[in-house]
Amino acid sequence: MIRAGIVGGTGYTGVELLRLLLPHPEVTVQVITSRAEAGERVDTHFPNLRGMCDLCYTAPDPEILAKLDVVFFATPHGVAMDSAPELLAHDVRVIDLGADFRLADAEVFAHWYGMAHRAPEALRAACYGLPEYFREHIAQSRLIANPGCYPTAVILGFAPLLEAGLLHQDTLIADCKSGVSGAGRTGRVNLIVPEAADSVAAYGVSGHRHRPEIEATLSKLSGETIELQFTPHLMPMIRGIHATLYGQLQQPLSDAALQALFAERYAQEPFVDVLPFGSHPATRSVRGANVCRIAVHQPRPGQVVVLSVIDNLVKGAAGQAVQNMNRMFALPESLGLTQIALLP
Amino acid sequence: MIRAGIVGGTGYTGVELLRLLLPHPEVTVQVITSRAEAGERVDTHFPNLRGMCDLCYTAPDPEILAKLDVVFFATPHGVAMDSAPELLAHDVRVIDLGADFRLADAEVFAHWYGMAHRAPEALRAACYGLPEYFREHIAQSRLIANPGCYPTAVILGFAPLLEAGLLHQDTLIADCKSGVSGAGRTGRVNLIVPEAADSVAAYGVSGHRHRPEIEATLSKLSGETIELQFTPHLMPMIRGIHATLYGQLQQPLSDAALQALFAERYAQEPFVDVLPFGSHPATRSVRGANVCRIAVHQPRPGQVVVLSVIDNLVKGAAGQAVQNMNRMFALPESLGLTQIALLP
Amino acid sequence: MIRAGIVGGTGYTGVELLRLLLPHPEVTVQVITSRAEAGERVDTHFPNLRGMCDLCYTAPDPEILAKLDVVFFATPHGVAMDSAPELLAHDVRVIDLGADFRLADAEVFAHWYGMAHRAPEALRAACYGLPEYFREHIAQSRLIANPGCYPTAVILGFAPLLEAGLLHQDTLIADCKSGVSGAGRTGRVNLIVPEAADSVAAYGVSGHRHRPEIEATLSKLSGETIELQFTPHLMPMIRGIHATLYGQLQQPLSDAALQALFAERYAQEPFVDVLPFGSHPATRSVRGANVCRIAVHQPRPGQVVVLSVIDNLVKGAAGQAVQNMNRMFALPESLGLTQIALLP
Amino acid sequence: MIRAGIVGGTGYTGVELLRLLLPHPEVTVQVITSRAEAGERVDTHFPNLRGMCDLCYTAPDPEILAKLDVVFFATPHGVAMDSAPELLAHDVRVIDLGADFRLADAEVFAHWYGMAHRAPEALRAACYGLPEYFREHIAQSRLIANPGCYPTAVILGFAPLLEAGLLHQDTLIADCKSGVSGAGRTGRVNLIVPEAADSVAAYGVSGHRHRPEIEATLSKLSGETIELQFTPHLMPMIRGIHATLYGQLQQPLSDAALQALFAERYAQEPFVDVLPFGSHPATRSVRGANVCRIAVHQPRPGQVVVLSVIDNLVKGAAGQAVQNMNRMFALPESLGLTQIALLP
Incomplete structure (x- = not known):
């Protein structure tokens, strides 16, 4: 089983990751972080998860994250870049659903996001996680920039x-x-x-x-x-x-x-x-x-x-992130992702 | 595998049954009927099913239905009562998502639905399919009146x-x-x-x-x-x-x-x-x-x-119908029904 | 012409008062206050008013308000009670769309709103502004508690x-x-x-x-x-x-x-x-x-x-407030209030 | 007062015309037609008009329409073209909110609307009713093609x-x-x-x-x-x-x-x-x-x-029609059209 963590679990991409990862047959979500909500049960914030999830939010702890197999960042830009290098050094794979690693050029990033890039080396190693076009690269990457919606x-x-x-x-x-x-x-x-x-x-x-x-x-x-x-x-x-x-x-x-x-x-x-x-x-x-x-x-x-x-929130965020994870861990790319759309 | 049919498959309860039954590990949907749409692919009407379902609508054929294990009626009142007795005679289980068998008293039915009940014997045999209160009866029944929403x-x-x-x-x-x-x-x-x-x-x-x-x-x-x-x-x-x-x-x-x-x-x-x-x-x-x-x-x-x-459409219709089916066929009651609610 | 002011003009009851008062044949809105938006044009915040309103927000100024004929408070509870007594002393009529004067009993107010009532004398003089039941009293009142929605x-x-x-x-x-x-x-x-x-x-x-x-x-x-x-x-x-x-x-x-x-x-x-x-x-x-x-x-x-x-926002707030104003100033009660509902 | 009629008064442009024309100071709506609803009060179909309108639908009667000053057609294409010539002959002005007179070329009309144009002479006389660009022509016209939304x-x-x-x-x-x-x-x-x-x-x-x-x-x-x-x-x-x-x-x-x-x-x-x-x-x-x-x-x-x-429904239909009417009757173009948008 892949031990997964989610950093920044109080937004919509966070809860959507849980919706997809909790029933995933090869994943166990072990950590979900939120400084503001540390100690609270996740399902008090997202009642759709009642009965499906006993996790509580924790404050992000680098030592605990370093023991996982993969960490998803469901955070605003500027967060993942500060944590990714250390996680990668501990052989943790990183999938950033934010924008930190999407623009290969650090200067372009700085222009559009109003901050200098603080992990330019990781940026060079990152792979743009659009499987339909970068599938082989994803399989070999340890840091994925999940595309914007x-x-x-x-x-x-x-x-x-x-x-x-x-x-x-x-x-x-x-x-x-x-x-x-x-x-x-x-x-x-x-x-x-x-x-x-x-x-x-x-x-x-x-x-x-x-x-x-x-x-x-x-x-x-x-x-x-x-x-x-x-x-x-x-x-x-x-x-x-x-x-x-x-x-x-x-x-x-x-x-x-x-x-x-x-x-x-x-x-x-x-x-x-x-x-x-x-x-x-x-x-x-x-x-x-x-x-x-x-x-x-x-x-x-x-x-x-x-x-x-x-x-x-799915192909534009959490679903694509899981698709990338499947690819990174050599699982069938569709594993856990065959939900039928809800219509009406 | 349970061979299932759906009569009246162009409404919302029909497509919702498909959403739940297509991935169900113990069911194969073999027939879905619609007179008006006979010959057309189901996924042209419900594009959320594209890639998940190759079925075409057929006109309802009693002989074909009689070879199934279970037939769901997702029809207006007045339809199931005409077909259920024959299906039951062929040892097909019937789950009616319409109103034909919900009111045990045929006269009360006639008053509220403006038509005489044409299958009073089946009505007497029907079980009200609310598992939380009639679980044992459901297990022994062959005709289920799926409750209203x-x-x-x-x-x-x-x-x-x-x-x-x-x-x-x-x-x-x-x-x-x-x-x-x-x-x-x-x-x-x-x-x-x-x-x-x-x-x-x-x-x-x-x-x-x-x-x-x-x-x-x-x-x-x-x-x-x-x-x-x-x-x-x-x-x-x-x-x-x-x-x-x-x-x-x-x-x-x-x-x-x-x-x-x-x-x-x-x-x-x-x-x-x-x-x-x-x-x-x-x-x-x-x-x-x-x-x-x-x-x-x-x-x-x-x-x-x-x-x-x-x-x-789920606990109020198609999901409860599948729950009843699981019960009737001695499957775990939750099988195929553990989808997490979509939030937001 | 009635010279009117609106205190707290950035919420929905504020803009709705403007929608009703700007075309009112007997009213001229002279002041609309907002500390946070002082100096800004009202129609930059409410673009539906473009071409209809040249007002700018001002910080509330007791001297200016004291020269008006009527002041509407479209404010959270706790605001009107601090200003109303002085305005009343200057013979300005007051219509509070908030909750400060709705509960005649100051202790009940304190219990439900979590604050002591700071204008108990005005509270005793206030009239509950539901014209269908308190029309005569409204006509003689100078402080109206506009009912909740x-x-x-x-x-x-x-x-x-x-x-x-x-x-x-x-x-x-x-x-x-x-x-x-x-x-x-x-x-x-x-x-x-x-x-x-x-x-x-x-x-x-x-x-x-x-x-x-x-x-x-x-x-x-x-x-x-x-x-x-x-x-x-x-x-x-x-x-x-x-x-x-x-x-x-x-x-x-x-x-x-x-x-x-x-x-x-x-x-x-x-x-x-x-x-x-x-x-x-x-x-x-x-x-x-x-x-x-x-x-x-x-x-x-x-x-x-x-x-x-x-x-x-209309009969439950701003419209009723204008109805009360009409009554207080002996105008026909329907003046400026005959808009046809927007359907669809 | 301009005596106005509305042909086809059960759709959204019909009720919107009423919302604008009923309070219009220079108009009296005398006729509103609907074959299907003839004899029924308009406000049973559009309850927003209760208290504002005592009209009943009537079947369209050419003799009655011929005595009006202006007739608005709020009908599907193919209706106005059959009635307009006779009305024009009786010196009734016509404003068609449908598509019959929008395309000056009868063949283009036939291509896009799948029917031959049955009033080509009227078509030649019609004016495209976009006041910002054809104001002078509108003033002199007796048949207006109100633009599409x-x-x-x-x-x-x-x-x-x-x-x-x-x-x-x-x-x-x-x-x-x-x-x-x-x-x-x-x-x-x-x-x-x-x-x-x-x-x-x-x-x-x-x-x-x-x-x-x-x-x-x-x-x-x-x-x-x-x-x-x-x-x-x-x-x-x-x-x-x-x-x-x-x-x-x-x-x-x-x-x-x-x-x-x-x-x-x-x-x-x-x-x-x-x-x-x-x-x-x-x-x-x-x-x-x-x-x-x-x-x-x-x-x-x-x-x-x-x-x-x-x-x-307003600038894209009924409001523009009233604007055209004002122009045709030499009224101020904004008369009856200064409603403030409803926000929120």
């Missing part, structure tokens, strides 16, 4: 086209819609029901931290410098991301050829589902499931629209 | 008090709040988002079909004639029932004694969770899970308030 | 029965459902969309500050000591209160007589709408409107159920 | 840039998000709460009837042939459209110049509100109000993003 949806939708060099690079647009859980479990006025329910608004249109992450990864996959317009919107729903992706073909391509490109690229992927050409996936079709559903359109010749939906 | 929440909350003879019988009130999925997957104007979202209203205040079902069951459990005021409300949410139950104690009882009554009654029940005295369970704590969470209050001496929440 | 819905629904002495006093139950805006514009985790949307829960079942307010007022109207069970629930919606009220008749009464009692009591009331017997009012039918809609049921002989809905 | 939001957002010839014509994208009321008051399964709440999906990506309407109008305003990618999405909310518009500048332009372009274009418009550069308008800021709020961004040099929000 928006980047997961956007990259999975754009990458087949960019790998094949089919798109004009200067016209990419990702118009993304996210449920409110993507903003975290935090008491901000703009997230309360009277503000965020029954309304839609964009945010961060002029710049959002997930843009450089998307651009860097797509650039790597395409071998070109990719810039895109990324526009996030807050939706009056709890879970889910819907990415609407726009690109211009460099040369004519039939609908069938477009569809085949996606179908073949993801044919062997357990967690990417390519729908029939011209479909409209709904976020509810992935609620609670570790899957990305994708549909391709070509409304006018040369104009490609890709629709890509995920559950931001 | 409201009755499940209300009976589990009131029964410990009534079994013990603690309440005045003429002051019982069940003020119930249900998500819209309880009204079924049907295109009625009053259920569309602009009508039913961001609003609350009661319905059926002067009489609702679940009242006689609740009263009959509580009367049976208490040995007295129980009448209650049952007030259902439609909530702007998808899943969940919150029952707020009011009763007057016949004699003083301490808070601790009240709590002990519930805690002891349900101590061995895997799917009834008694919260600490004075708690406030939220429906989201049971979303997608086969559990009823209950909390007891005594705001003033003698005034008892019980809060009881379930997911109407 | 739950009390408004509950009292308007119960009072006709209690004034007539028709109910057993010991069986009253008010099961109330409120939208989240009732909790105020405050960044609490339990109010954010992932926590409070798509879920229902009760709160304060064992005791809530609105209970003594309801009990005191109903006792005053009935001439008896009224105790009731009051159970508030948080609904996944923005605005609206639905009160489901239960009582037992002391003697038989026909449905027609019950209906006539309500119809006659409120026949002349512009803001109480009695629906046909057995109706089910929805909160959306009053969204944004200063009206209480009421329907009466008698499911079994002697068991009365009253359904009463309001918009908590 | 999506087109209103998109055109108001794109037109200043296209009038000025600033954008590359082949890169326009309108990614639009609509509340469910845009689909009408109709009992379709995909609109009920369990399907459409707490989820987001696109629809009609490969082609939607509002695209040719947008393209024709923008082409007219720019003097060029405009093609755009239009992607509608269904949002889990009741009212509101959020249009996110993308374009590429043909030549560099400073942020200040971009902002000035919009600010100046709409400086005199009572119902278009240009927010400060880089703002993020929310649909709730226009809920119930006849206003379009617009914000401009330039995330990277040359990449323009315009955010445009309206209430689909």
Whole structure:
């Protein structure tokens, strides 16, 4: 059994990790930390876990964490970078669900996150944990940067086209819609029901931290410098991301050829589902499931629209983290991740 | 492996049965029927099942159904009663998620459902499938009337008090709040988002079909004639029932004694969770899970308030049906039913 | 023109007062205060007011307030009591939308609000501002305690029965459902969309500050000591209160007589709408409107159920405050209050 | 007083017309038609109107309609075209909130709406009722094609840039998000709460009837042939459209110049509100109000993003219709249209 720990267990990615790890046949969660809630039972904060989990929060203790096999960081940026090096030195594998190791360039990180990177060596060793594109590297890595929720949806939708060099690079647009859980479990006025329910608004249109992450990864996959317009919107729903992706073909391509490109690229992927050409996936079709559903359109010749939906807390966070863990420990990648989406 | 069929597979209880039965280790779903959708893949209607289910709908065929081990009816009232007798004659077990066999008295059925009962003999043989109170009978039965969603929440909350003879019988009130999925997957104007979202209203205040079902069951459990005021409300949410139950104690009882009554009654029940005295369970704590969470209050001496929440599609329908099936086939009652509620 | 001021203008009752007062033909809002936002334009915080309001927040200044005709306090309890006496001394009328003057008994106030009352003399002079029952007193008062949102819905629904002495006093139950805006514009985790949307829960079942307010007022109207069970629930919606009220008749009464009692009591009331017997009012039918809609049921002989809905921010707060203001200044009571509810 | 009639008064645009016209100081609504509901009071269907409206539905009667001053058609396409010619012949002004007269080219209409146009002469006489761009023509017209909801939001957002010839014509994208009321008051399964709440999906990506309407109008305003990618999405909310518009500048332009372009274009418009550069308008800021709020961004040099929000039932339908009526009858354009948006 893999002995696992979760640092920062009071947010939504923390409880979602528990939902997936508690029934996982090869994992035992031994530690979950929270300074503020140390000593309290986890299920008093997350009553969905009553009867399933006897854990109590503890203050993070490096010595205890050092004895585990894997530690998940479900923390704001700036936390994992301070602990990861020591854990790695003790041969503990680390999966950071925060942003500390997503941007390979420490200066880019500093620019977007407003702090110097304090573990540049670990940053160089980190692997971007998107299994569909970096599977082999993940298997050999001991430090995983779990992708952001928006980047997961956007990259999975754009990458087949960019790998094949089919798109004009200067016209990419990702118009993304996210449920409110993507903003975290935090008491901000703009997230309360009277503000965020029954309304839609964009945010961060002029710049959002997930843009450089998307651009860097797509650039790597395409071998070109990719810039895109990324526009996030807050939706009056709890879970889910819907990415609407726009690109211009460099040369004519039939609908069938477009569809085949996606179908073949993801044919062997357990967690990417390519729908029939011209479909409209709904976020509810992935609620609670570790899957990305994708549909391709070509409304006018040369104009490609890709629709890509995920559950931001599962394929966009905790589920992908477990998928990475499975890979790191040479387990079947789908182990413990075959929950069917909750619909309705 | 238990060979199972689902009659009426295009509604919410149908898809929820599939969500629970497809991964069930002792069940293989062999048939799912729908006249209107015969020949179509189930996952075109319920995209959450893509990759999990290759079934196509078929028109109901008595000969095929007769070769199964168990048939679930996820149909409106009036359907199961016409098919159940023949299936029983072929030694097929039947679990009706509709209302045909819930009211033991055929005349009461006729009054509330506006049709004569066409299978009175089967009705006499049917067992009310609330495992927490009729477990032994269920094990020996071949025809199960799966309880209504409201009755499940209300009976589990009131029964410990009534079994013990603690309440005045003429002051019982069940003020119930249900998500819209309880009204079924049907295109009625009053259920569309602009009508039913961001609003609350009661319905059926002067009489609702679940009242006689609740009263009959509580009367049976208490040995007295129980009448209650049952007030259902439609909530702007998808899943969940919150029952707020009011009763007057016949004699003083301490808070601790009240709590002990519930805690002891349900101590061995895997799917009834008694919260600490004075708690406030939220429906989201049971979303997608086969559990009823209950909390007891005594705001003033003698005034008892019980809060009881379930997911109407799980413990209030499909999950309870699987629990009954497990019992009928002598499987562990929790098999395939330990999903953790999806929160948030 | 009435010169009006609003103290505490950054919450939902503050912006709702502006929505009603800005177009009011006999009012000019001259001051709106907020220490934290002093100097900022109001419409940067409430963009619905853009083009309608050039006001900026100011820090509260007693000298400026003393020159107004009326000051509305849209503040937490404990604020109005410190300012009201001086304003009254300067002949400024005061309408407190908070709780400082709702409980006539200072000791009861201290018990429920956890602070001594610091203006007991003003408290004695205050009038409970429910126009349907205290209209004459309001007209002569200079300090109005604007009723709480739950009390408004509950009292308007119960009072006709209690004034007539028709109910057993010991069986009253008010099961109330409120939208989240009732909790105020405050960044609490339990109010954010992932926590409070798509879920229902009760709160304060064992005791809530609105209970003594309801009990005191109903006792005053009935001439008896009224105790009731009051159970508030948080609904996944923005605005609206639905009160489901239960009582037992002391003697038989026909449905027609019950209906006539309500119809006659409120026949002349512009803001109480009695629906046909057995109706089910929805909160959306009053969204944004200063009206209480009421329907009466008698499911079994002697068991009365009253359904009463309001918009908590209008008839339950700002609208009622303007209604009181109109009364105090001898204006037509409906002036500026005839907005049609927004449906859908 | 203008004598007005509404044909097709059981949908959301019908009730919204009533909300605006009933208190309008220069209008008296004399007729509202519905074949199915003839004889029934309007307020039994729309309880928000109780106390405000004594009208009953009638079957449409050409003779009665012919005596009115103006008739609003709140009907599906194909209805107004059969009645408008006769009404015009009787000197009745017509405002069609449906699609019959929006596309000037009868063949384009036939292609997108699947029916031949049966009133081509009236079509030629019709004026597209977007006052901000066709104000003078509206004043002289007797038949108004009230714009679609999506087109209103998109055109108001794109037109200043296209009038000025600033954008590359082949890169326009309108990614639009609509509340469910845009689909009408109709009992379709995909609109009920369990399907459409707490989820987001696109629809009609490969082609939607509002695209040719947008393209024709923008082409007219720019003097060029405009093609755009239009992607509608269904949002889990009741009212509101959020249009996110993308374009590429043909030549560099400073942020200040971009902002000035919009600010100046709409400086005199009572119902278009240009927010400060880089703002993020929310649909709730226009809920119930006849206003379009617009914000401009330039995330990277040359990449323009315009955010445009309206209430689909007000500025996107009934409010704009009243604005057109005011114009046609030489009334102040804002008369009866200054409601403040309901927030929260």
